[in-house]
Amino acid sequence: MATNRRIRRIARRRAASGAQQRLLGTVHQIWLAGLGAASKASEGAPRLFEELVSEGARVQAKQRGAADKIVKGLMEAVNARVGEVRGQATDTLNSLEKIFQTRVHRALTQLGVPSAEEVEGLSKRIDMLNDNIDKLAGARRIRARVARKASVAAAAH
Numbered sequence: 001m002a003t004n005r006r007i008r009r010i011a012r013r014r015a016a017s018g019a020q021q022r023l024l025g026t027v028h029q030i031w032l033a034g035l036g037a038a039s040k041a042s043e044g045a046p047r048l049f050e051e052l053v054s055e056g057a058r059v060q061a062k063q064r065g066a067a068d069k070i071v072k073g074l075m076e077a078v079n080a081r082v083g084e085v086r087g088q089a090t091d092t093l094n095s096l097e098k099i100f101q102t103r104v105h106r107a108l109t110q111l112g113v114p115s116a117e118e119v120e121g122l123s124k125r126i127d128m129l130n131d132n133i134d135k136l137a138g139a140r141r142i143r144a145r146v147a148r149k150a151s152v153a154a155a156a157h
Helices: 002-111 116-156
Strands: none
C-alpha cells in the first residue's frame, strides 16, 4: 500500500511537472510572439502609419462631401420654405390692408366725411370761383375808373 501511495505521488509530481513544463513552454512562445510582433511593428510602423493617415484623409473627405451635400440640401429647403412663408405673409398683409381700407372708407362715408376725390373736386371749383371773382373785381375797377373819368369830364364841361 505504501508503495502504491508512493507511486501515485511520483506520478502526480511528474504530471504536475509536465503541466508546469507545458505552461512554461506556452508562456515562452507567447513572449517570443510578442517580441516578433514588436519587431514587425517597428519595421512596418512608418508605412502602416502613412497608410492609416491617407485612409483617414480619404474617409474624412468622403464624409465631409456627404455632410456638405446634406447641409446644402437643408439650406435650399429652408430657403424655399422661407420664400413660401414670406409670400404667404405678404398676401395676408395685402388682404388685411384691403379689408382695413374698405372698412375705413365705409365708416368715413357713414359719417359724411368727403372722400379725397370730392375734396379735390371742391378745391378745383374754389380755384375757379376765385379766378371768376378776380376777373369780376378787375372789371368792376375798370368800370369805376371809366365812370370817374366820365364824371370828371362832365364836370369840366
